[in-house]
Amino acid sequence: MEVMEAIYHRRSVRAYTDQKVDRATIETLIKAAVQAPSSMNEQPWAFGVIQNTKLLTQYSERIKAYVLRRLKPGSPLEKYRELLSDTNYHVFHQAGTLVIICARADAHNGAEDCCLAAQNLMLAAHAMGLGTCPIGLARPRLNQARVKRDMGIADQYAPVFPLVVGYPKGETAPVERKAPEILFWRESL
Numbered sequence: 001m002e003v004m005e006a007i008y009h010r011r012s013v014r015a016y017t018d019q020k021v022d023r024a025t026i027e028t029l030i031k032a033a034v035q036a037p038s039s040m041n042e043q044p045w046a047f048g049v050i051q052n053t054k055l056l057t058q059y060s061e062r063i064k065a066y067v068l069r070r071l072k073p074g075s076p077l078e079k080y081r082e083l084l085s086d087t088n089y090h091v092f093h094q095a096g097t098l099v100i101i102c103a104r105a106d107a108h109n110g111a112e113d114c115c116l117a118a119q120n121l122m123l124a125a126h127a128m129g130l131g132t133c134p135i136g137l138a139r140p141r142l143n144q145a146r147v148k149r150d151m152g153i154a155d156q157y158a159p160v161f162p163l164v165v166g167y168p169k170g171e172t173a174p175v176e177r178k179a180p181e182i183l184f185w186r187e188s189l
């Protein structure tokens, strides 16, 4: 698949089949992720993978409760209150694989580096016929010391970009983009 085609046709997929993504495929995606540029070539990323649907459902329930407990009036997340209260809502969209891209805490631009790695992974997945979706909603909970310990994320790492991977169920409609706003474009003095 051409890069431009992948860029234009990747979507955040929120419906997945039950087919498991095998380990070799996830490893291929992680290898694509680490081809991303990184500040001072620090390559400060590390990856955690969960492929246990029971565990993912458990985390989904805890994340919903955690976010709801902390929802303050006026928060941009307020519009998701109803969704988060819905017992059928699954934070990971019932995908069978969660990849958590973590940054080394001492990195100079760890969050930026991990986001670039995430985009590589998502485009590679799309080119391989897989769907992905970033799960930013999970990030605050995943960064809690107790949850990190529970997952096996070492102290020197912080979860930056959780995303799910799976085989898409059906088509995902494109989300329209606003025209880019060009703030300046200087050509001559």
Ligand SMILES: Cc1cc2nc3c(=O)[nH]c(=O)nc-3n(C[C@H](O)[C@H](O)[C@H](O)COP(=O)(O)O)c2cc1C
Residues within 6 Å of the ligand: 010, 011, 012, 013, 014, 133, 134, 135, 136, 137, 138, 174, 175
């Ligand atoms: C940092 C970040 C966090 C996101 N968190 C979530 C999330 O928690 N749940 C979800 O379903 N989608 C999440 N998304 C996906 C966006 O909603 C999606 O990218 C946007 O609607 C545009 O759609 P597209 O990805 O199909 O182009 C997130 C995207 C980004 C970049």
